[in-house]
Amino acid sequence: MTINIKKCTLEDLRILQEISYETFNETFKYQNSPENMNAYLERAFNLKQLEKEVSNISSQFFFVYFNNEVAGYLKVNTNDAQSEEMGDESLEIERIYIMDKFQKHGLGKYLLNKAMEIAMERNKKKIWLGVWGKNENAIAFYKKMGFVQTGAHSFYMGDEEQVDFILTKTLI
């Protein structure tokens, strides 16, 4: 079994779009209406939007490969790319998504460690993220990885307002 990681570039937009759609669908389609899912997918993952995000110098995307197959991806933000004003000493994990069939093989932890490595290289004091309050699987994973809840914020899935928990891990 081999695990590899690669930073996404503008050459990778189509595959990034594909894996973003696929993982988002797998994760949320059973708890959301098709209308709200489609509205979100179109807004968040259209090629123009992804191009803008990949080009942002304060954001980084990485693909993770399991036995040379793309299995998931990570997006981290610093400075003003963060989706909340958390300041320059924080790093946000905006997305960490592993395809269903590759879950529970250590890939999520691998990407989380990558995010921690980037945060420490940049002398950040904490890592934070927003996770849907109903996403019990991800919440259990983050808690296992040492995150604690420090707040909540609103998130729109289509026209439905949902609550995200803010989870934080302090770096020493």
Ligand SMILES: CC(C)(COP(=O)(O)OP(=O)(O)OC[C@H]1O[C@@H](n2cnc3c(N)ncnc32)[C@H](O)[C@@H]1OP(=O)(O)O)[C@@H](O)C(=O)NCCC(=O)NCCS
């Ligand atoms: C959450 C997610 C990233 C976890 O990734 P993963 O590759 O399945 O997790 P890993 O195999 O790396 O697990 C790492 C550790 O967390 C534990 N863990 C993983 N999922 C868990 C769960 N649901 N409950 C409790 N512990 C869990 C593992 O047992 C493992 O523990 P260990 O280090 O003691 O062996 C993955 O399930 C996923 O992509 N889910 C769908 C997308 C999603 O919800 N993303 C988050 C959006 S905010």
